[in-house]
Amino acid sequence: MASAAIVSRHFSKLRNFSSFIRTFTGGKIIYNKQGKTSSNIPSSVPGLSQDVVNVPNEPVGPGAAKNTAYKNPEYFCYDKNSYYQAEIEMAKYRCPQPSTKIYYKPSSQ
Template identity: 60%
Template sequence: MSNIFGMISVRTMHRISQKLCSKRAFTIGKIIYNKPISGSSEQKIPDVPGLSSSCVSVPDTPVGPGASKSSNYKNPEYFCYDKNSYFEAEVEMLTFRCEQPSIKVPYFHEKK
């Protein structure tokens, strides 16, 4: 029995996927295509603030070899992280994370 997908061109698979998956992301190979949401010109994007000074605090003085906001190396945060910085960042971003999918809980698309 031959593979039916070996005989179909990528363009044809793309058209089939567009018709079958008109309201969600679909894949062809390793490329993921996201269809824009039609009908709503503005999406509700939450205002996510940057990380607070408890995660990383950058002083005005150079913190490394040529690293400050006013020198050639514009990323002085690299030299300001300590062993707890990433943990503090995870704690701050926890409230903005999406719920992880589960096999045990079915997903139903919310119609708006």
């Protein structure tokens, strides 16, 4: 019986927090979306360039080549700057960071 009281007390705290958020935002529903349509998204996105990963034809690790048992030679071809170069190349394809300051307004209204 005592555990039921503890559980209901915890759920009431969650409910109060939820209603606080609705009060804080003025009852508005916030969607973190920009009004971007699918026609603006490029249909063909190229892969990463040779600056990120350069896979030679010969084995690069212990039995790692495209024509051997270990089919993932790319694992051995990254260096300490590959991650940062990939971030630079993919930056133009990333979605913008969501914002709680900008409310979503549908274009039909």
